[in-house]
Amino acid sequence: MSAAEGAQGGRLPRARLVVLGRDGCGKTALCVRFLTRRFIGEYDRQREVTYRCRKEVDGEPIELEILDTANKQVSGLPGHAPLERSIRWGDGFVLIYSVTDRGSFQAVSRLKRLIDHVKQALGIPAIIVANKCDMEGGRVVRPEEGQALASDLRCGFFELSVADGGGYEAVEAALAALVREVRRGALHSRVLHVRRALISRLARSKTMQW
């Protein structure tokens, strides 16, 4: 796991985050907002892009790689090979939908199931972001529905607008929560690793005594 590897190898800890969601829900806008603090209205992007940046979360520096997946991948659900490759690569996941698009909301459960399936594990760090809450007039997904889905899937939940004045702070808070989860997961696997090593060493020394 990259966050753990970095800490042990003396390099800056790293985490790989993957942004997943239906086309047009604001994946690129979210990434660009996080990286540049700006909201840029239109993008012409067909392929996935990986962004790299250094940030501080809770006063500790971290190197982030953020994969902005292409919409083609998500509409190809389930079992689309490039999407599965992206999921295998990631340590933590942003599942984003637009509150103005029920289809994007429905895609979140399918994406989460795919993550659990590809990773063959439960409790993979993931957050749900309900985007475009500035478009109250066009809202078709209520905040309670998003909250209920997040509790069901055991994910953090953030309703925000990437476009709004406070968009940067909201996106930063959401991604910081995800980084914390990734760090917790990395710590947990380090503890398990040490525990396994100790048990096997103990077993070996007992064998020698006999």
Ligand SMILES: Nc1nc2c(ncn2[C@@H]2O[C@H](COP(=O)(O)OP(=O)(O)OP(=O)(O)O)[C@@H](O)[C@H]2O)c(=O)[nH]1
């Ligand atoms: N009003 C409003 N518009 C937004 C918001 N976030 C993104 N948009 C707009 O929604 C459209 C789609 O945003 P993108 O970031 O390209 O969405 P995407 O999920 O990357 O789309 P694909 O690349 O097609 O998968 C753009 O016109 C954005 O300007 C938001 O919070 N509020």
